[in-house]
Amino acid sequence: MAIPHATSGEIVSLRPLGDAAAQARPYALVKTTEFEAMRLFLSAGKELKEHKVDGSITLQCLEGRVEFRFDGETRVMMPGDWLYLAGGVSHSLFAQENASLLLTIMLRSGSAIASD
Template identity: 45%
Template sequence: MALPHARSAQIVSIRPLGPLVPQTPSHAILKAQQLEIVRIVLPAGQSARQNDSPGEFTLLCLEGEVEFDCDGRTQRLCAGDLLHLGPGSGYGLRAFQDASLLLTLCLVPAR
């Protein structure tokens, strides 16, 4: 069953999942005309890849620790770390610990 997207002015919790990470799926929280917000959930040892995005995006590590690969460069993201990427960037993630991240995508490419 798909989780419903948030409605305008609806409060949504993005608190850490803690022990619920392994049983929680990644899911879109909001999808609007120009914006999409997704909670990415990665149990320890799991990986995820994202192909090129047409617009800019941010990735906020809410909990855990992940390896972030982009353009031949690898960085570690820990809880509280935020990064921004420009349009056309694809990336890979690998969880060292149970992790959840908040992906915010701008669906309108920069001009």
């Protein structure tokens, strides 16, 4: 059974799953023409092989520890850590512990909205 996408204004729980994160499957929270948000899960010792996407991404570690690798560098992410990566940059992930992450991919470039 597919998990339905969130609707505008809907609250979605991203609370840690603890040990259940090891068996959880990734799922899309929402996808629009501008962006896609996904919850990812990686079991300890698993790797998401090197890849790249056209759009910029943000990644937030919700639980566990992961190595984020890009441009010959490795950054360790722990719960509460967040990063931005420009589009077109090759990267990979390695889970040091069972981990869950919030991934946002920008699908369409646009101008930034100025704020006062």
